[in-house]
Amino acid sequence: MAKTFIGPKLRQLRIARDLTQADVAERLGISPAYVNLLENNQRSLSVKMLLAISETFDVDVKELTKDNSAHVLADLRNAFGDTTLEGAAPDIQELRSAIDRAPAFVDHFLQLHRAHRAALRIIMRGGMDGRDEEMLHASPENAIHDIFRKNSNYFAVLEVAAENARRAIPVAPESLFVDLRAGLQKHHGVSVEVRSLEEMGESLRIYDDTSRTLLLSQALNTENRAFQMAHVLAFLTEGRMIAKMARNAQTDPERVQPRLEVELGNYFAAAFLMPYEPFLNTAEETGYDIDRIALAFGVTFEQACHRLTTMQRDKAQGIPFFLLRLDRAGNVTKRFNATSFDLAEYGGACPVWNVHAAFSVPGVIFPQFVEMPDGQQFFSISRTVHRPVFSAETQDRRLTLTLGCEARHAHRIRYAASFKIDDPTLYQPIGINCQLCPRQACSQRAHQPLFINLPIDANRRGSTRYES
Incomplete structure (x- = not known):
């Protein structure tokens, strides 16, 4: 049986109620030294102690034991991969230590990073227009x-x-x-x-x-x-x-x-x-063939893709997927993410990623293996979906739907069966967008990157006007 640690949460509960470790110890019937060990994750919780803490602080047991550390760790890795940050990024152990020992700091740091990204998006789309406060939320x-x-x-x-x-x-x-x-x-x-x-x-x-x-x-x-x-x-x-x-x-x-x-x-x-167990079983049996899944449950391709992102029940998990839906201009109109994929958080504006190619052949699935600048590798499929048509003026309302996961899960997916997954040349190098992408010698670059200088030589012309 897995051990349960809730040190940071216990510390936050205590501080929020203006209690000392001695106060908590008295209420739980244990020693202050033991409370200190619990708060520092040096002792695991027994079921009896977990229930006592839940009753003492009036907090649901599920809320106490819910573990978001994997997603928080992925978000931190993505944040420290930002090209605005210089020097060596913290290693995995340092990041895990921060999550365990300073969860409030980590939460505020990630909020700050999201605000920074939001500000960049607004600036790149045409300026602030006096929306200083809006940018921070x-x-x-x-x-x-x-x-x-x-x-x-x-x-x-x-x-x-x-x-x-x-x-x-x-x-x-x-x-x-x-x-x-x-x-x-x-x-x-x-x-x-x-x-x-x-x-x-x-x-x-x-x-x-x-x-x-x-x-x-x-x-x-x-x-x-x-x-x-x-x-x-x-x-x-x-x-x-x-x-x-x-x-x-x-x-x-x-x-x-x-x-x-x-x-x-x-x-x-x-x-x-799409009930959980029958849906997951069908997905696994068909190799995540989305058309067959949709037919089995009488739903649309998009509804089946959306449901696949929710297969995260403890001890009955499917592949952790991300989902993006984009219009022709590259605007993200829907997104869900159960992975560490940075691109799923900030859009699909990289022209090397074939999400937009699906518009050229409606209804056809485009598979692709991609690699982010930090080395993370993913597999994605893209296909057009249709919006309701109201009249002759609203005939073409197609959107592109992209479903993806970490490349290590690709062997379970039927759409990847024809690829040699271990071939390094299979992976297309992509980025979040041109302004934030540090890649050099990219023939698809459409903008000068904001935080690095690309080499320019008057005597040499590169594949784009931004780099010699």
Whole structure:
């Protein structure tokens, strides 16, 4: 059985309540010296002591034992790989020591680094326009992304709730819409109607709690109609729990909390349509063949990809994936990340990465092995997906969806089967974007890097105008 250490959390709880180690020792019935050992991770916790701490400080046991150190370590490595920092970066042991002994410092350092990156993005997109304060705060999208990532894109309570809801409303992949429609009417008195584009306008879903009526747009295909119905079911059955989860995230109640509730509802919907164990088993059996997975559960390619990023249940984990969805201009419109992939955090603006090539051949999957400047290697697949079409003016609303993981998992994925994974020439060197990329002699460079000087010689012309 794995040992449990919660030293930094215990220290934070004590300091937040203005207690000394002697005060904690008295409440727990142990010696101050033993409290000191616990806080410094020199003693593991027994179940009895864990329960005593939980009761004493009124903190949930799961919250005490939740371990985010792997994600925090990945974020620190990415931050110290920033080209604005000079000199040798701390090694892994130093970073782990900082996480264990100074978690508040690490958290604030990462917040500062995120603010720095946000400021750079705004500057590169056209200046600050007086938005000094805005630059220091994460956007709602980034805040929600961070909350999901801290939970490894997995919420056990929502999984259980979705499984219970599916038992109450049994559905089959080939008849999701019909089964959900009947279930909503029978168990919740909600009637579902599909309305014309003229009636719905730009809205895809409208739910009126007073009349208990759910209106869905004709623009939605069958799979997306089922997803929207499952989303409404989330709030009918677990609305209070979802609201509480959003409040407990301790984020901006006006800018972030409503959006977070929507995303948690989407999580429930995905878990309802694609139950955890059957979904993971199908993924493993098919070699993560996404089209076959989607067919097996009656969902879209994008819904299946999104669900794959949530397969992080303890002792029943799938491959840790990241997911990016981009438009033609390179804007990230959706992202989830269960990996250490820096590119998944800051966009897909590197032209060497083939995420944009998918637009040239819609519906075709583009596999690629890539390597970041710090040596991290990843495997990704990219394919176009479609948004609902409302009229002749909105015909081409394609986006590119990219799903990826660390290269060491690629042997489990069918799309990588034809590649020699151990061939170093297979990996394309990429970066976050040209302004932040330190690579030299890149024929795709579109901007001068901000923090390094590339060699320029009037007597020599390189492959780009930025380097001789």
